[in-house]
Amino acid sequence: MSHHADALASAGAQVAAVRDDPAARVALMARVFRGPTGRAPRHLPFRRAAVSFMRWQADRGVLDPLDASPPGSAWWRAVNERLLRDGCETVALLGGMTGEPSSQAVRLWMEFGARPTGRNWYRAHNASIVAGYLEHRNLAEAEGAPERFFMNVVLLRVLYAHALAAAPRLALGRFAALGRLLGDPRLGMAGVFLSLHAVLPDRYPLADDVERYLGDEQRLGRLLDYAVIAPRLQCLYEWSAEELGEERLLELVRDGNPIYAWPFEQRHVWRAPRMKRAGRLLERATRAR
Helix, strand or coil, X not given: CCCCHHHHHHHHHHHHHCCCCHHHXXXXXXXXXXXXXXXXXXXXXXXXXXXXXXXXXXXHCCCCCCCCCCCCCHHHHHHHHHHHHHHHHHHHHHCCCCCCCCXXXXXXXXXXXXXXXXXXXXXXXXXXXXXXXXXXXXXXHCCCHHHHHHHHHHHHHHHHHHHHHHCHHHHHHHHHHHHHHHHCCCCCCHHHHHCCCCCCCCCCCCCCCHHHHHCCCCCHHHHHHHHHHHHHHHHHHHHHHHHHCCHHHHHHEECCEECCCCCHHHHHHHCCCCCCXXXXXHHHHHCCC
């Protein structure tokens, strides 16, 4: 048995107990932020962003059991379990259970436990999300094209939210002073980037093709993606890979185009063919200098 087996086994058992109950998954995520004693006042405010991200998944139905009608998503369930498992393992270790962190993500969660800042929360949370993406590429490939498109949108959104808090000049150019406020996971504004209700369809599985969803590109959420995030995507992924200590993240982008379970040949989806004047102004105003 490996040196970290006790804490990891405990975490695995907790996750297994809620596997087919989306509401219980959300509740378990919330409990993580109460720490091993149930009282963690400095950590509790960060619960908002994590639970917002997970509740959005539950509301879409992607965390539903695989034998439900319609079934949940094997990919989303697996990525979500990675986040839960890392959080539960961290609480077990902080509570005195024997073992060493089983992954880089858990080490970052331990750092957040010791020093609960916005930057450390994003590092831990996003390291778990990225690890889930990397571990389950085979499950991603089994999803339909619209879902694979939106998997990339979710990833670039959580990476961008992290940059707002930790690298605001990269994220907002001349408006960098606003970055830490907009990206603070303890505040409601972070929900704009992490709940994703305004950006992604609220149902699963998706029935239409990708082009149908691209027709909504001028909505505020899509405008942010095209005008602000897309022009800095390559730099964003490179910065995130270094920040998270995960060089494999660079395998998920090519020449500024997300390619997670998505062909580079269809990169046109990441650029707006005709951006409205508001989008052009927003892109110019936030351009990195």
